[in-house]
Amino acid sequence: MKILHIACIGHHAEGIGTVLQKLVPEQLSLGQDVRIITVCVNQLYSNLPIVTITRRINFLKYLSLWMPDIVVFHSMYEMIYIQFYKVLINLNIPYLVQMHGALSISNYRKNYIRKLIANYLFFNTFLKKAAGIIYLNEQEYNNCVVKEINPLAVIIPNGCDLRPFSLSQEQSKPPLEIVYVGRIAIVHKALDVLVEAIRIIQLLNVENIHFSFYGNGDRKEQAIFSESLNGLEKYAEFKGAIFGDEKVKIMTSCNMFILTSRYEGMPMGVLEALSFGIPCILTPGTNLADSVEIAGAGWKTECVAQAIAECIIRSANEYSMNPQKFHRAAYEISKKYDWRTIAVQSLNCYRRFCGIL
Structure with a gap:
């Protein structure tokens, strides 16, 4: 054909x-x-x-x-x-x-x-x-x-690519590392709402949670996003774009992946995270939140700062009780893709x- x-x-x-x-x-x-x-x-x-x-x-x-x-x-x-x-x-x-x-x-x-x-x-x-x-x-x-x-x-x-399932020693060390890997598009990816949620977590003085943001995009938008993290140095950091082996290293050492998009088709970043066995925190706009939550491979939250903050805290507590369960579930759901x-x-x-x- x-x-x-x-x-x-x-x-x-x-x-x-x-x-x-x-x-x-x-x-x-x-x-x-x-x-x-x-x-x-x-x-x-x-x-x-x-x-x-x-x-x-x-x-x-x-x-x-x-x-x-x-x-x-x-x-x-x-x-x-x-x-x-x-x-x-x-x-x-x-x-x-x-x-x-x-x-x-x-x-x-x-x-x-x-x-x-x-x-x-x-x-x-x-x-x-x-x-x-x-x-x-x-x-x-x-x-x-x-x-x-x-x-x-x-x-x-x-x-997504199939890869062998394995867990890193880094994933057992505090703090809980939550990563965002994708385009820095503040409105599309609702990064403004996510940063507001992180500020709520900071106000609640929640310990042992850290966010790392990786991505590229319009230079002006990257600068605006980086500036929005001011005052959150203890909790969040924007580290720029990653590719190849460096990306694999990040994905095999983090605990969770987060995507709070207002709208998507079917985000490749989420599928890739699942293929590494990384459980995900997702909003309905990603179009994957329901299937991931039903599979026990992550958590669904509305695209509202308070709801995201509460979901992050809840997911951190649930994950800490049995990390292996969530990693295995994430890997298993990736196989069908x-x-x-x-x-x-x-x-x-x-x-x-x-x-x-």
């Missing part, structure tokens, strides 16, 4: 690029002919079968040389997608749209008027004419504001939508 992914990736590190960096090699290893078109300058993914195309005429030339069986558009609100999907319709090539959280209720509130107009003029038809819509989980589907436009929905989650499993699931979905059995 010939599969073409179209996305805006490569300009800077972000979730969709990370997904395709893992998913495409797995699909290739399963004997498929898989390629990627990015609609922006690619500075990151030279190891993938990827080209940059930003004009309709170049897209037509590309398809004249290599005709895919199915196309997957990733996310929304790229105007060039409108030109591309019309070409596909004319060539009778089916396409899918994978949302990645783009049209959740919370996300839709950002630039609401602009999105409302863009949907009315362009993107509602783009969705309606798709062979199907891919959601990352049931929560994303339930929270999508336009799911009635195209009811042909399927769920294909993000994945193995990238090979996700790749097989995605191929079965594509075959169904393009009529290849």
Whole structure:
């Protein structure tokens, strides 16, 4: 099967690029002919079968040389997608749209008027004419504001790498180390609310809890976030971006992972933490809070400072009574998100939508 992914990736590190960096090699290893078109300058993914195309005429030339069986558009609100999907319709090539959280209720509130107009003029038809819509989980589907436009929905989650389960001696030493690893996006990730929760913990004089924040992003936003931690030196520290072996070292020595996002698709950071056997503190906006809590692999809290503070204190107490239980549960739930499993699931979905059995 010939599969073409179209996305805006490569300009800077972000979730969709990370997904395709893992998913495409797995699909290739399963004997498929898989390629990627990015609609922006690619500075990151030279190891993938990827080209940059930003004009309709170049897209037509590309398809004249290599005709895919199915196309997957990733996310929304790229105007060039409108030109591309019309070409596909004319060539009778089916396409899918994978949302990645783009049209959740919370996300839709950002630039609401602009999105409302863009949907009315362009993107509602783009969705309606798709062979199907891919959601990352049931929560994303339930929270999508336009799911009635195209009811042909399927769920294909993000994945994570399988790795051996092990616990570090560092994880048994106080203080309890809670980490955030991700983009420094204060509103999106609700880091403002989390910092307020840490201030509540400080006021309550809770001992033996420490927060380490790792991530990159807009320089101005990083500076604002770093400044917001002033006065919390005993409890929290922003340590910048981490990659590779340094990241593995951090993930294998911490006790918990925290993500308090207002909205997400299916956050890769959480899946990665679970694959290291790290229990997570999550808000409903992550779309993973319920499944993680039900599995005994973490705790769910509302995205309110007082509720987050109370959840952190409660989770610290519960964790201290049986750390092994929570680490093992986190590792076990990660197994169902193995990238090979996700790749097989995605191929079965594509075959169904393009009529290849």
